[in-house]
Amino acid sequence: MDRPNRIGDDPRTTRWGHSNAMAQGTVQVTHTGTSRWRRRTGEYASLAAALEAAADGDVLTVAPGTYRENLVVQRAVTLRGPEGAQGSVRIAPADGVPLTVRASAVIQDLHVEGQDAAAPAVLVEDGTPELLGLRVVARSASGIEVRGSARPTVRRCTVDNPAGAGIAVLDGGGGVFEECEVVAAGQAGVAVRSGAHPRLERCRVHHAAGSGLTATGEGSALEAVGCEVYEVRGSGVQVTGRATAHLTDCDVHRTTGDGVTLDTDAVLTLADCRIHDIPENAVDLRSRSVLTLTRTSVRQFGRNGLSVWDPGTRVDANQCEIFDSTGDYPAVWVSDGATAVLDSCRVHDVPDALFVLDRGSRADVVDSDLSQVRNTAVSVSDGATAQLDDCRIRDAATGAWFRDHGSGGTLNNCTLDGNRTGVIVTKGADPTIERCTVDSPSEAGVYVS
Structure with a gap:
């Protein structure tokens, strides 16, 4: 029957x-x-x-x-276009949410068009659905939005949404996005907030009017592996308000703003990443944020490679390379009570390598190379402290300069080779220099005044 x-x-x-x-x-x-x-x-x-x-x-x-329908998928069905005709099925209502998914369905090979600036084009609210090969072209609040208990797998989808966010994961939502591309966004390319925690794998985000990737709010966590962020008007990656993020093997380049921005207790880990062709700061962190970099390269930046501000703010860099500055600023800037640790790093071909300023600011540099520095490799001033152990400083105008009263630290077992002046101590600064070698200075090995 x-x-x-x-x-x-x-x-x-x-x-x-x-x-x-x-x-x-x-x-x-x-x-x-x-x-x-x-x-x-x-x-x-x-x-x-x-x-x-x-x-x-x-x-x-x-x-x-x-x-011209607003679809709501509430059962675990497979909804797909005809085989071999990807994009031939258009879901294009006049307003509202074109596609809402509330079940562990499979949605495949559809073209979704959203025209409502107050609603997402694709909304995933529940279940563990699979979204495969969707093309979302919209002028919506977001292209794809995931919220609540939803944990979708989104694979090989494209989002073009010049009116809002490309992908938004909110309110505890999660899921995995694989080989997806945000080709345009009027706000952030990917926005994570309100305790959401997605994972991006081999995704590309570009031509966003806001940041490329952004995570905001306590409990929010973003993980990205093998992704590329470029040609965005804001920061490439922005983490704020106690959010966390972990990027592995990612590229961030050709931004209009900073490459990476951290603010207000944000925590970010960069492993095997590449940040380059940035007109402003490659990485800027403030207000008790914590950054860990491992085997990451930073190059071709217009201001600072690492810009570290405020008490409680800390950066730990291990086996990293910072080089090829395009501006006239120090490669690493530490001020206002912040802390930086460079371990087994290389800083070269920059105007100045490391500037540490202000009482409470501190830099610890271990087994690192500072070379090809046009001006000063290490500058310590305004009551700051720098400790260098087993480091090599060469081919700089000045190897290390402790500038004024209360500024100090230690050079321990370091080699300063081929610098115009090895070490300068002025205006009551009080560093300790132990077991160091100053070789071939063109002016003075150590200058004290």
Whole structure:
């Protein structure tokens, strides 16, 4: 016996109240149930009618055409376009959310268009659905939005949304985004907030009017592996308000603002990343933020490579390289009570390598190379402290300069080679120099005044 195909008194209206009158094409439902009263296949004139008739496990194959419907997927079905005709099915209602997913469904090879600036184009609210090969072209609040208990897998999807965020993960939402691309966004390319925690793998984010990747708020956590962020007007990566992020093997380049920005108790780890071609600071952190860099390169920056400010703010860099400055600023700037640790790092081809300023500011540099420095390799002033152990400083105008009263620290077992002046101590500064070698200065080995 065939299952009844009645959706309500008015066949043009779905159970959710959305009009089907402008739908084009047909939808074939392949039923997988074994109940005798269910037929194995059926064709429906609208997507909403097909979704109403389908049960968990059914496959809905959508004929090419434009469907002016607001879809709500509430069962674990497969909803897909025709094989080999990706993009031929357009979901394009006049307003509202074009596609809402509330179940562990599979949504594949659809073109979704959103026109409502107050709503997302694709909204995932529950379940562990798979979104595969979607193209989202919208002028919406967000292209793809994930919230609450939803944990989708989003693979090979493209988002073009010049009116809002590209991808937004909110309110504890999560999920994995694989090989996705945000080609344009009017705000952040990927926004994570309110305790959300997505993972991005091999994604590209570019041409965003805001930051490329942003994580905000306590409990929010962003993980990105093998991703690329470029051509964004804000920071490439922004982490603020007690949020955390972990980036591995990522590229951040060609931003208009800073490459990476941390503020207000943010925590970020960069491992095997590359930050380059940045007109401002490559990395800027403030207000008790903590940054850990491992095997990461920073090059071609217009201001500071690392800019570290405020008490409680700390950067730890291990086996990193900072080089090829394009501006006239120190490669590493530590001030206002901040702390920087450089371990087994290389800083070269820069105007100045390390500036430490202000009482309470401190830099610890271990087994590192500072070379090809146009001006001063290490400058300590205004009551700051710098400790260098087993370091090599060469080819600088000045190797280390302790500038004024209260500024100090230690040079221990360091080699200063080929500098114009090895060490300068002025205006009552009081460093300790132990077991150091000053070789081939063109002016003075140690100058005290």
